[in-house]
Amino acid sequence: MEELKYHYKYPHPSVTTDCVIFGFDGTKLNVLLVERGVEPYKGRWAFPGGFLRMDESAEEGARRELREETGLETAYIKQFHTFSDPERDPRERVITIAYYALVRQRHVQGGDDAARAAWFALDEVPALAFDHDLILRTALNALRHQIHFEPVGFELLPEKFTIKELQHLYEAILDVKFDRRNFYKKMLHYELITQVPEASREEAHRETFLFKFNKEKYDELKQKGFKLEF
Amino acid sequence: MEELKYHYKYPHPSVTTDCVIFGFDGTKLNVLLVERGVEPYKGRWAFPGGFLRMDESAEEGARRELREETGLETAYIKQFHTFSDPERDPRERVITIAYYALVRQRHVQGGDDAARAAWFALDEVPALAFDHDLILRTALNALRHQIHFEPVGFELLPEKFTIKELQHLYEAILDVKFDRRNFYKKMLHYELITQVPEASREEAHRETFLFKFNKEKYDELKQKGFKLEF
DNA sequence: TCAAAAGTGTTCGCTATACACCCATGG
DNA sequence: CCATGGGTGTATAGCGAACACTTTTGA
Numbered sequence: 001m002e003e004l005k006y007h008y009k010y011p012h013p014s015v016t017t018d019c020v021i022f023g024f025d026g027t028k029l030n031v032l033l034v035e036r037g038v039e040p041y042k043g044r045w046a047f048p049g050g051f052l053r054m055d056e057s058a059e060e061g062a063r064r065e066l067r068e069e070t071g072l073e074t075a076y077i078k079q080f081h082t083f084s085d086p087e088r089d090p091r092e093r094v095i096t097i098a099y100y101a102l103v104r105q106r107h108v109q110g111g112d113d114a115a116r117a118a119w120f121a122l123d124e125v126p127a128l129a130f131d132h133d134l135i136l137r138t139a140l141n142a143l144r145h146q147i148h149f150e151p152v153g154f155e156l157l158p159e160k161f162t163i164k165e166l167q168h169l170y171e172a173i174l175d176v177k178f179d180r181r182n183f184y185k186k187m188l189h190y191e192l193i194t195q196v197p198e199a200s201r202e203e204a205h206r207e208t209f210l211f212k213f214n215k216e217k218y219d220e221l222k223q224k225g226f227k228l229e230f
Numbered sequence: 231m232e233e234l235k236y237h238y239k240y241p242h243p244s245v246t247t248d249c250v251i252f253g254f255d256g257t258k259l260n261v262l263l264v265e266r267g268v269e270p271y272k273g274r275w276a277f278p279g280g281f282l283r284m285d286e287s288a289e290e291g292a293r294r295e296l297r298e299e300t301g302l303e304t305a306y307i308k309q310f311h312t313f314s315d316p317e318r319d320p321r322e323r324v325i326t327i328a329y330y331a332l333v334r335q336r337h338v339q340g341g342d343d344a345a346r347a348a349w350f351a352l353d354e355v356p357a358l359a360f361d362h363d364l365i366l367r368t369a370l371n372a373l374r375h376q377i378h379f380e381p382v383g384f385e386l387l388p389e390k391f392t393i394k395e396l397q398h399l400y401e402a403i404l405d406v407k408f409d410r411r412n413f414y415k416k417m418l419h420y421e422l423i424t425q426v427p428e429a430s431r432e433e434a435h436r437e438t439f440l441f442k443f444n445k446e447k448y449d450e451l452k453q454k455g456f457k458l459e460f
Numbered sequence: 461t462c463a464a465a466a467g468t469g470t471t472c473g474c475t476a477t478a479c480a481c482c483c484a485t486g487g
Numbered sequence: 488c489c490a491t492g493g494g495t496g497t498a499t500a501g502c503g504a505a506c507a508c509t510t511t512t513g514a
Contacts, residue, residue, distance in 0.1 A: 004237035011284045012242035015325060054241045054323055058314035082312040082327050084288035093284055095245060097312050097325075145379065148457075164493085182477065184494075189475090205492045206484045227378075229476080394466085412504060414467075419502090435465045436511045459503080 013093040017061040018049030018132070019077070020098065020139040021070065023105030024156040026165055028121045029172040030105060031136065033128070034069065035116040040090050041129030045120075047136075049096065062099040069117060070108045076155040077101040080142035081135075088131045100139045102155035122172075144174055148228050151192055154213040160196055162208045163187055174230060190228070191217045243323040247291040248279030248362070249307070250328065250369040251300065253335030254386040256395055258351045259402040260335060261366065263358070264299065265346040270320050271359030275350075277366075279326065292329040299347060300338045306385040307331040310372035311365075318361045330369045332385035352402075374404055378458050381422055384443040390426055392438045393417055404460060420458070421447050 021032040033045040048069040052061045062077055077099045084095045105119065120126070125136065146152055153169050167183045170176075187193055193211040200208050251262040263275040278299040282291045292307055307329045314325045335349065350356070355366065376382055383399050397413045400406075417423055423441040430438050 004239055006238045006241045007234035008236045009234055011236045013245050015243050055316055086285055086287060435513060
C-alpha cells in the first residue's frame with residue numbers, strides 16, 4: 001500500500017516537463033525519442049520527460065531531463081507551450097510544460113541508455129504516446145517562427161561548418177528550397193558568420209571554406225532589432 | 231480547521247492561470263488590472279487569475295477568468311508562457327500558465343466589479359504583485375512578435391475603424407512611428423482591410439473612410455505563408 | 461483665409477531573385 | 488578533358504522610406 005503523505009484542501013494536478021530534442025545530421029532534422037517501457041502506451045515512442053520537482057523551475061527540470069537522456073550539460077532550450085487537456089494522460093490529470101532543445105547531434109549517441117532511445121528523421125516519426133504528436137507539431141511551428149528572429153540554427157551545427165550545411169539546415173527547418181548562390185551572399189551580407197582560416201575538403205570536388213557563428217555581430221544586430229528574412 | 235481531502239504520494243504544485251488583458255483606447259495600449267484584497271501583496275495590482283479546475287484545460291480556465299472579470303464571452307486569447315520559479319509565490323509552490331487577451335476596450339468597463347479593476351496605460355503601470363512585472367514584459371514581447379505573423383491587432387479595434395486608428399494601434403504595440411502616407415498605402419496594398427460605404431466625421435477636418443478587417447483575404451494569405459513587414 | 465487632416469503621386473535606394481560565369485578538383 | 492561542386496558577378500523587379508501635392512472642412 002502506498003503511503004500518501006501529501007494532503008491538500010483542493011485537488012492538484014501533476015506537473016511534468018517534456019523535452020523535444022532536435023538534432024541535425026548535415027541533411028535532415030531529427031528528433032530524439034525514447035521507447036516507453038511501462039503502461040500506458042508501453043512500447044510507443046515519446047519525448048523524454050518527467051515530473052517536476054518542488055524545488056526546481058520548469059527550465060531546470062527540462063535541463064535535468066535533457067542531461068539524463070543525452071549527457072549534455074549545456075544546450076539551447078526554450079519553453080514553447082504548456083499542454084493541459086484534462087484527458088491527455090489516461091491515468092490522472094497531468095499538465096506538461098514543454099521545451100525544445102537544440103543540440104549538436106554528433107555529441108549525442110542515442111540508444112546506449114538503459115531506456116531505448118533513438119534519432120528519427122522528421123518525416124519518419126512513428127505514432128507517439130499521449131499527445132506527443134501534437135507536441136511535436138507545436139514545437140516545429142515554434143522553432144520555425146523563432147528562427148526568423150534569432151539565429152538559433154547555429155545551435156544545431158558544429159562550431160565550424162560550411163555554408164552548404166547551413167543552407168541544408170535552414171531548408172530542413174523551414175521545409176523550403178533556396179538558391180545556393182543567393183543564400184551564400186545573403187549569409188555573408190548579414191555578417192553573422194565569419195570565415196575561419198582552415199578549409200575543409202571532405203568529399204567536395206574543391207576546397208570549401210569553413211565558417212563560425214559571429215556572436216558579437218549578432219548581439220550588435222539584436223540591439224537594433226533586426227529580423228532575418230527568408 | 232481545514233479539511234484536507236486530497237492525498238498524493240508526492241508533493242504537487244498548485245496551478246493557476248493568469249490573463250494579461252490588453253485594450254486599446256484609440257491612442258494608447260492599456261492593460262486591465264485588479265487590486266488584490268487579501269495578503270500576500272494586499273493592495274497591490276495584479277492580473278486577473280485563479281486556480282485551474284481539474285476538469286478544464288488551461289485555456290478554458292483563462293477564458294473563465296476573463297469572463298468573470300470583463301463579462302466577455304468571446305475574445306482572442308493566447309497562451310504565451312508558463313512561469314514556474316519555485317519562489318514566485320511566498321505561500322506555496324504555484325505554477326501559472328499565462329495568457330494574453332485582446333479585447334475591445336469600449337466593451338469593457340473596468341471598476342464596477344466587487345474587486346476594484348481599472349485600465350492602466352502601459353507606461354503608467356504600477357509595481358505589480360508577485361512576478362507580474364515579468365509576466366507583463368513577457369506578454370508584451372510575445373504580442374510584438376506575434377503581430378508580425380498574424381494581424382491580431384484587429385482584435386483590439388472596433389469592427390469599423392479608420393486607418394489612423396490602425397496606425398496608432400501598431401505604433402502603440404511596437405513602440406515605433408510610421409509615416410502616415412506610407413502606412414496608408416501599405417495597409418491598402420495587403421488588402422487585409424476593406425473599405426465600408428459609410429464615412430466617419432468625428433473631430434476630423436475632413437471625412438474619413440472607415441474600414442473593416444478582411445478575414446477572407448487573411449485566410450488566403452495565411453495559406454501561402456505570408457509575413458507582415460514593419 | 462488659413463490651418464489641419466485625409467487621400468494620392470513620385471522618386472530613390474535597397475534587396476530578393478533569377479540567372480550566367482569562372483575556378484578547382486577528381487575521375 | 489569533362490563532370491561536379493564551389494565561389495563570384497550582374498540584371499531586373501518589387502517594395503519600403505522619404506517627401507511633394509491636392510482636396511476638404513472647421514475655425
